[in-house]
Amino acid sequence: MDIDEDTPPTFASPPCLMHELDPAYAGLSSDRSICADVRRWRTSERARLIAQRLAISPDLRAACEAEIVSRLLAEIGHVRGRVVSVYWPFRGEPDLRPLMRQIADDGGQCALPVVVEKGRPLEFRIWRPGDKLIRGIWNIPVPARLVSCTPDIVVAPVVGFDPSCYRLGYGGGYYDRTLATMAATRRVLGVGFAQSRIRTIYPQAHDIRMDVVVTESTTDRC
Ligand SMILES: Nc1nc2c(c(=O)[nH]1)N(C=O)[C@@H](CNc1ccc(C(=O)N[C@@H](CCC(=O)O)C(=O)O)cc1)CN2
Ligand SMILES: Nc1ncnc2c1ncn2[C@@H]1O[C@H](COP(=O)(O)OP(=O)(O)OP(=O)(O)O)[C@@H](O)[C@H]1O
Numbered sequence: 001m002d003i004d005e006d007t008p009p010t011f012a013s014p015p016c017l018m019h020e021l022d023p024a025y026a027g028l029s030s031d032r033s034i035c036a037d038v039r040r041w042r043t044s045e046r047a048r049l050i051a052q053r054l055a056i057s058p059d060l061r062a063a064c065e066a067e068i069v070s071r072l073l074a075e076i077g078h079v080r081g082r083v084v085s086v087y088w089p090f091r092g093e094p095d096l097r098p099l100m101r102q103i104a105d106d107g108g109q110c111a112l113p114v115v116v117e118k119g120r121p122l123e124f125r126i127w128r129p130g131d132k133l134i135r136g137i138w139n140i141p142v143p144a145r146l147v148s149c150t151p152d153i154v155v156a157p158v159v160g161f162d163p164s165c166y167r168l169g170y171g172g173g174y175y176d177r178t179l180a181t182m183a184a185t186r187r188v189l190g191v192g193f194a195q196s197r198i199r200t201i202y203p204q205a206h207d208i209r210m211d212v213v214v215t216e217s218t219t220d221r222c
Contacts, residue, residue, distance in 0.1 A: 038202045046171060049160045049196055053092040056193065061094075064193055064216035069099045071214045075189055076153055079108025085124045085151035086110055088133070088141045091170075093157040094191055101129050111151050113174070114142045121178040123148050151186065154179070156210060158192040160201060165190065165210045165222030168201045179208045187211050194218060 056064070076084060084103050089095040100110045111124040115137040125143040127133075136142035156175050160168035167190050169175055179188060190213035197215070201207070213220045 038204065041202065042168060042171065045198065045201075046159050046168065049168070049198075050091055052195055053159075053193060056092070056195075065094050065096075065098075067216040068094050068191060068214060069096065069102070071216075071219055072096070072099055072155065072189065072191065073102060075212055075214060075219065076103075079103050079106045081107070082152045083109045083111055083124075083126070083149050084153045084155060085113060086155045087157050088112055090138075090140050090157075094193065096155065096191070097129070099155075100127075104128055109149070111149050112141075112143055113178075115140075115172070115174060118172070121181050122174050124151050125149070150182065154182075154186060154188045156188055156190050158190045158196055158213065160196050160198045161190050161192060161210070161213050161220075162198055162200045162203075163220065164200075164203070165213050165220060166201045166203045166207050167210055168198075173206065176206050176208050180206075189214060191215075 086096050086100050086103075087093065089097070103110050110127055110129075112127045113122040114125055116123045118137070125145065126147040126149050127143040127145075132144040133141035134144045154175075156167060157169075158167050159170060167175065179186070188208075188210040190210040192213070192215055194215040194217045197218075203209075209222055211222060213222075
């Protein structure tokens with residue numbers, strides 16, 4: 001292939017700038033305004049970020065997780081009488097089981113997210129360390145006890161995040177769909193490794209910002 005260095009480069013498809021428009025102005029529903037370019041970019045970025053996270057050595061991972069737990073405890077504050085949703089670690093996410101033990105020891109309650117139906121909001125079920133778990137969708141363990149709740153604080157694992165506290169997850173839209181139904185009094189703490197920070201996730205109309213993002217070396221407040 002000939003490359004003409006004097007001609008400006010062109011792209012196979014035009015760059016997507018839809019995220020810079022107000023969807024009301026664009027006259028599109030949030031679903032349709034997520035343009036194909038952003039969708040494709042997110043799919044490849046997720047794969048890259050998950051692979052990068054799975055490659056962290058066990059020693060470094062353990063050190064980072066200990067630091068993340070202590071930063072999260074400081075951020076969460078008093079837990080007595082409060083419900084904090086955490087998650088069961090999956091695909092190299094930080095393992096926050098020690099955080100859940102600490103919350104239970106301090107008189108708080110923990111919950112785990114459950115996909116009850118694809119394309120619907122998550123359900124949160126109360127879970128105490130030691131309680132029975134069963135396999136849910138994608139084989140993620142979920143509480144066997146069907147006690148659902150509305151958390152006061154949501155600790156949301158990120159695949160990626162940006163400096164404006166927007167979250168890139170696994171692509172199901174579950175946290176966005178769920179947070180959209182919850183009262184504004186809830187706090188959302190994103191959590192991930194510092195390597196998961198990216199310049200932007202190209203936020204779309206349906207993306208909901210988190211209040212804080214905690215990593216082993218940073219606490220971003222938005
Ligand atoms: N630990 C943990 N538990 C969690 C979540 C999470 O992010 N972390 N969730 C947070 O939401 C829910 C599970 N969400 C998931 C959403 C998508 C896929 C998934 O495998 N998706 C397909 C592609 C989906 C698509 O493109 O439509 C895939 O990756 O192959 C997995 C889990 C509930 N439990
Ligand atoms: N509030 C909502 N109502 C309806 N659909 C939604 C909503 N939020 C997100 N979605 C849909 O979910 C799809 C995936 O969204 P997105 O790429 O933001 O997922 P994600 O945040 O990475 O995933 P997850 O939250 O499951 O980890 C979007 O294409 C969008 O159509």
